[in-house]
Amino acid sequence: MVGLDCQRTGPTYNGLRESNLFENEADLMSRTSIDVIVTCLLFVSGVTWTVYTYAKRDRLAFAMVAILAPLLAVLSLIRVAYLVITSQVKIGPCPDGLAEAEVAVEQERQRLFGGDLRTPTLAASWQRAYELELQREAERVQRIAQRYLVHA
Amino acid sequence: MIESFSGFLQHNLIVLLAVVLVPMKLGILRLVGDGDAQKVAFLSIPEDLVYVSLGLVLGDFATSGGAFRKHFATSSHVPMDLFVTIMIGVIVAITIHVLAKWANDQVESWRAASGARMRVMSSNPLQGELGLEPADSSIRMIQVRHISLVSILYLLQLAVAIRWLAWIASVLGQRITG
Numbered sequence: 319m320v321g322l323d324c325q326r327t328g329p330t331y332n333g334l335r336e337s338n339l340f341e342n343e344a345d346l347m348s349r350t351s352i353d354v355i356v357t358c359l360l361f362v363s364g365v366t367w368t369v370y371t372y373a374k375r376d377r378l379a380f381a382m383v384a385i386l387a388p389l390l391a392v393l394s395l396i397r398v399a400y401l402v403i404t405s406q407v408k409i410g411p412c413p414d415g416l417a418e419a420e421v422a423v424e425q426e427r428q429r430l431f432g433g434d435l436r437t438p439t440l441a442a443s444w445q446r447a448y449e450l451e452l453q454r455e456a457e458r459v460q461r462i463a464q465r466y467l468v469h470a
Numbered sequence: 471m472i473e474s475f476s477g478f479l480q481h482n483l484i485v486l487l488a489v490v491l492v493p494m495k496l497g498i499l500r501l502v503g504d505g506d507a508q509k510v511a512f513l514s515i516p517e518d519l520v521y522v523s524l525g526l527v528l529g530d531f532a533t534s535g536g537a538f539r540k541h542f543a544t545s546s547h548v549p550m551d552l553f554v555t556i557m558i559g560v561i562v563a564i565t566i567h568v569l570a571k572w573a574n575d576q577v578e579s580w581r582a583a584s585g586a587r588m589r590v591m592s593s594n595p596l597q598g599e600l601g602l603e604p605a606d607s608s609i610r611m612i613q614v615r616h617i618s619l620v621s622i623l624y625l626l627q628l629a630v631a632i633r634w635l636a637w638i639a640s641v642l643g644q645r646i647t648g
Contacts, residue, residue: 349485349636349640352482352486353485353632353633353636356486356488356489356632357625360489361624361628363492363512364512364624367512368512368513368577368620369617372509372577372581372584374584374588375584375588380614380617383614384618384620384621385621387617387618387622388621388625413607413608414608415608416612418608419586419609419611419612420608422586422609423582423586423609423612424582426582426585426586426589427578427579429582430581430582430585431578440612
């Protein structure tokens with residue numbers, strides 16, 4: 319009787335039938351895949367619509383940038399983490415005219431949408447980071463030079 | 471079989487609501503002729519979804535044999551669980567609203583950069599040949615920065631809203647399958 323019952327219900331795991339477990343897993347996977355597809359569909363439509371609505375030039379380029387930005391951000395974070403771990407981080411100089419361009423953009427934003435004039439931070443932060451990098455490099459060179467001078 | 475299929479369908483219908491909502495919203499805005507609202511229709515979709523999800527939760531609480539009461543039936547403190555569910559819904563709504571505000575700020579800055587770039591290029595027809603490339607590339611860099619931030623913030627909003635909606639859909643789906 320017991321054997322018959324086992325044949326009918328199949329093996330159990332934590333009170334759940336094995337076939338039920340597989341059904342639940344398949345169900346969960348299909349639901350998750352639908353959630354991911356819906357998110358991706360809305361994301362691509364949303365950013366493309368926004369770019370095509372507002373951009374006056376380089377629409378395709380900006381749409382591609384917007385679609386790929388999250389992926390690139392993740393890859394960049396991984397790369398930065400790798401560079402930090404291997405002490406290979408190099409910060410280049412701030413491009414000429416970036417601070418002026420930021421001020422011009424901020425003034426244009428205030429002209430178009432109102433509100434307070436905000437202080438741009440990108441160029442200043444970049445410049446500060448570059449100066450710190452130079453300072454660290456100079457200290458390193460100084461340390462090496464002192465070591466060799468002492469030995470000489 | 472039929473019950474689990476209908477539960478699966480209900481879950482997906484609620485999540486696919488997001489996709490159905492977009493053409494409906496665009497159609498209604500087109501019908502009304504509100505061009506400005508039409509432009510930001512997509513950007514406000516996560517906020518719409520989060521309010522829809524709050525409506526679903528509150529609508530379910532209004533019924534005595536609701537799916538959430540059934541979901542928390544084994545708990546020894548059901549009212550507390552229901553209260554926490556509402557609070558999480560409110561926190562999700564606040565989070566998405568804050569993210570949407572940041573995203574809108576970035577959209578404004580990106581549009582301003584576009585405007586500034588157009589003005590630089592169009593103020594003098596000869597400027598393109600007067601070595602103004604650095605200024606243009608700087609503004610382009612600012613544009614790329616703002617549009618990338620818009621994109622990341624928008625994806626975050628969507629991910630949070632749809633994940634929350636999917637959980638609510640799974641609870642509501644249990645009413646049929648359970």
